[in-house]
Amino acid sequence: MGRLGGAAFMPINYYIFLAIALFCIGVAGVLTRRNAIIIFMCVELMLNAVNLLLVAFSKMHHLALKATNPNAGIDGQLFVFFIMVVAAAEVSVGLAIIAMLYRNTHSVDVNFLNRLKH
Amino acid sequence: MSKFVYLVPLFPLIGFLINGLFRKKLSKSLTGVIGCGAILASFVVSLLIFLEARAPGFEPVIISLFDFIHTGTIDIAFAFQVDQLSVLFLLIITGVGFLIHVYSTSYMHEETGEHFARYFSYLNLFVFSMLLLVLGANYVILFIGWEGVGLCSYLLIGYWFKNIDYGYAARKAFVMNRIGDLGFLIALFWMLSQFGSVNFGEVFAKAPGTSVGVLTGITLLLFVGATGKSAQIPLYTWLPDAMAGPTPVSALIHAATMVTAGIYMIARSNILYTLAPVTQSVVAITGLATAILAATIALKQNDIKKVLAYSTVSQLGYMFLGLGVGAYTGAVFHVMTHAFFKALLFLGAGSVIHALHNEQDIRKMGGLKKYLPITHITFLLACLAIAGIPPFSGFFSKDEILAAAYAKNPLYYVIGVAGAMMTAFYMFRLYASAFLGNFRGAKEQEHHLHESPAAITIPLIILAIGAVAGGFLGIPEVMARDSHWLERFLAPVFSDSTKLATAHTTPASTEWMLMGVSVFLALVASVYAWTRFSKKPDLAEPHGLGKVLQNKWYVDELYDGLIVKPLNAFAKFLNNVVEKSIIDWMVNGVGKAVQYGSRQVRLLQSGQVGAYVLMMVVGMVILFLVQLLRK
Helix, strand or coil: CCCCCCCCCCCHHHHHHHHHHHHHHHHHHHHHCCEHHHHHHHHHHHHHHHHHHHHHHHHHHHHHHCCCCCCCCCHHHHHHHHHHHHHHHHHHHHHHHHHHHHHHHCCCEHHHCCHHHC | CHHHCCHHHHHHHHHHHHHHHCCCCCCHHHHHHHHHHHHHHHHHHHHHHHHHHCCCCCCCEEEEEEEEEEECCEEEEEEEEECHHHHHHHHHHHHHHHHHHHHHHHHCCCCCHHHHHHHHHHHHHHHHHHHHHHHECEHHHHHHHHHHHHHHHHHHHCCCCCCHHHHHHHHHHHHHHHHHHHHHHHHHHHHHHHHCCCEHHHHHHHHHHCCHHHHHHHHHHHHHHHHHHCCCCCCCCHHHHHHHCCHHHHHHHHHHCHHHHHHHHHHHCHHHHHCCHHHHHHHHHHHHHHHHHHHHHHCCCCEHHHHHHHHHHHHHHHHHHHHHCCCHHHHHHHHHHHHHHHHHHHHHHHHHHHHCCCCCEHHHCCCHHHCCHHHHHHHHHHHHHHHCCCCCHHHHHHHHHHHHHHHHCHHHHHHHHHHHHHHHHHHHHHHHHHHCCCCCCCHHHHHHCCCCCHHHHHHHHHHHHHHHHHHHHHCCCCCCCCCCHHHHHHHHHHHHHHHHCCCCCCCHHHHHHHHHHHHHHHHHHHHHHHHHHHHCCCCCCCCHHHHHHHCHHHHHHHHHHHHHHHHHHHHHHHHHHHHHHHHHHHHHHHHHHHHHHHHHHHCCCCCCHHHHHHHHHHHHHHHHHHHHHHC
16 A cells, blocks of 8 residues: 555545535435435435545644644544434434335325425 | 691592492482582581681691602692682682582482482582682692582583583583693693792792793783683683583582682782783783673573573673782672672572473563562572672672772773673563563463472572672772771782782772762663563564674684684594504504515425425525625
């Protein structure tokens, strides 16, 4: 494996652009797609984009503050765990709801599921 | 005894409360006893205070009950002032008031128990207010009584509330009183700002040092209040309409007491008026003009009470003439004698009306002399008194005013005597039409004619004694040296004014001549009216000037067109345009706007999940932009 040096790190901009791209694709998917399961996948995409960004910034801060405190700046990575847990819980609940909806209406088309109006 | 003066208004107040609150439960006789008893108790206390005040060198006593208004620099106490002027008025109010209360027990006996009690409670409340008026030690307490009598006047004129016309008459009286009260209030505020106080003592002490302009303004405004209360030009038209009330009410309120409130107020403020000669002239001229105007109208009236009403307005004009020429004692003297003979005239008229079962048109009366002897004699004595024929009371008081008027300006005297002639004429026209000649009513009525019961005739007799003998309290200098008891009694009240006023001394021979001329003319007019109207009653429809007089110089129509109709039109405009179109539109518009807004907002809740997500995203973007731009 080639190492780029002891504390080498890609410029943070690369991570930011990637995260933004992922996030925007996720948003576009949520707004545009009709299938409820695809919308879920896009929501996951958004969450993962955020995770990426959090880890990247956490590493950046850690490298900047390493001299003073060996444990500095790892809060971001800890937070990512929380987000993953929440995402997992949300997916389980959401898919359960969609399964029930499908059983009752035989459709996962979001345009069809506008019963909240009443 | 004067420290118990608070009892004098307290008794009628208690009578008002008891008769008013328990009116459904009290029997008629008990109501009468409470009502009359309260006034009798006040009269007794007033008499005792009078005996104390009679002593020469009696200093005014001020009894303060509690602090009424106490803010910043203004300190107005609820205080009573016992001095010669207030004591005299106390006697008149409670004395004549008591007789009228007794009279009312018989006159109003046809009313049901509840309404009978309501009448007496109003009457007691009136006496309470009038007593507050004359006992007040400052202009604010006077004004409380002033307003109270106006209110009771409204309540009593409209006593038979089922008749809407009586209600309109009551409303007219109250509204015209209120117009005058505005003048009084402005004067009150001006006094407060100028003198820092409204206590009589302080105001009168500071008055000589104030500019004439300020005093003229204050006194003119006070006089405006007096024109409303005492029915002078231009606020007199309510009094003839007020005859819609029961006759004892007309006797008490519109003859003996309420209408004299204006004269009391000006007599009390005599130093202010003496220091403002312009206002004095205004008062004198207004009084004289009113006296003449009302006398001309009375010449052609056919309702017995209307003749007496216009006569009251006219006599009040004489009292204001007296005040305007500086004859303060004369004016108060005339108040006293007028209370006797005018109350007597009204009560006698009530006796006649009762006997004829509510007939008030003199064209349908006549020959009542033989059916109502006591009423007849007392009425005749009252007519002689009001015509100013010696030795009856009216002669002394009226002549004192006329002599003082002559000393100020001979023209006042000439016009005054012309009015006195008219007074004699219309009074004897009334007397002859009602009591002499033949009965002109229906035959069935004639069978039922009988003299009124004792509760009515005894007050008539007592008042007649007053009307006959009351004049001897004020015998002028030219007749007997130092016999003017009233002038001596009231001297301390008017002493500041008499010191300032230029002493007009008319020689004794001139005074005798003035008296002689006025008595002679009054006699001529009386005898002429007596003989003419006992032979041939005044039944013909008048034309020309007579028609104008009968229609009261069309003053009511003038006011109606000039003031009432424009005000009603303005009110209608405010109701239809401002109230309905503008204000209602705005208030309803707010409601409509909210409803519209909510309808539009509701459209956001489409139930489409995609739309909700879009809204979330848009909100996020906006927040992001805001944060970005903030930095």
